[in-house]
Amino acid sequence: MVSKLVLLANLLGLFLIDAFLLADVRITQTIPTSMTAGTDVRVSVTVEKGELSGFAKFQLDLPAGLSVTAIETKGASFTFADGKAKFIWMALPPGPNFKFSYTLSADASATGILPIAGRLSYIEDNERKTYELPPSTIELSGSTAVTTTHSSTEESGPDGSMGTGEQPAEGQEPAHTVTIPATTDYDLVSAAEALLRHPQARCLW
Numbered sequence: 001m002v003s004k005l006v007l008l009a010n011l012l013g014l015f016l017i018d019a020f021l022l023a024d025v026r027i028t029q030t031i032p033t034s035m036t037a038g039t040d041v042r043v044s045v046t047v048e049k050g051e052l053s054g055f056a057k058f059q060l061d062l063p064a065g066l067s068v069t070a071i072e073t074k075g076a077s078f079t080f081a082d083g084k085a086k087f088i089w090m091a092l093p094p095g096p097n098f099k100f101s102y103t104l105s106a107d108a109s110a111t112g113i114l115p116i117a118g119r120l121s122y123i124e125d126n127e128r129k130t131y132e133l134p135p136s137t138i139e140l141s142g143s144t145a146v147t148t149t150h151s152s153t154e155e156s157g158p159d160g161s162m163g164t165g166e167q168p169a170e171g172q173e174p175a176h177t178v179t180i181p182a183t184t185d186y187d188l189v190s191a192a193e194a195l196l197r198h199p200q201a202r203c204l205w
Contacts, residue, residue: 029044029136032138040104040106047099049092059086070087072099116137
């Protein structure tokens with residue numbers, strides 16, 4: 001009975017020690033819950049690491065439709081390929097905590113609810129350890145089309161040709177307008193011939 005109590009106490013002690021060590025690392029990031037397709041958002045990541053130092057890798061696993069570009073890496077090398085964004089530090093920044101940031105981009109064709117997973121892998125006491133981030137999801141809505149309206153100040157002449165609506169100055173001959181029929185069948189050659197037949201248009205060709 002006593003031996004069982006001693007064993008239980010040892011296991012409980014190990015559990016408390018592990019929990020205490022894991023509590024030294026805490027990561028929060030400002031990932032939004034929703035985005036519009038075709039837009040970008042800046043995400044800030046705060047790492048509370050306590051006395052942790054040395055090699056570490058922060059990785060995000062992204063589905064198709066989302067991508068990441070680095071903004072501020074705090075000395076980390078950055079790569080993004082095959083849906084994986086990796087920030088790698090050969091030595092973590094000094095101090096108990098630090099921040100870095102990245103741009104999260106949504107493709108214009110991306111839709112639905114997309115999951116994002118992340119983790120920080122690091123070396124402590126010559127052992128590899130991993131801090132798993134809570135899973136995040138982003139709901140993507142369709143992009144909004146923008147319609148541009150172009151206005152024209154040209155006026156139609158009596159023969160149907162388009163002019164600028166300006167009157168010639170006194171003593172100045174009116175400008176000649178060459179009208180090309182508005183048909184879908186004429187090509188560049190017929191347009192050139194129409195210009196060349198007009199004496200005052202030859203100098204423009």
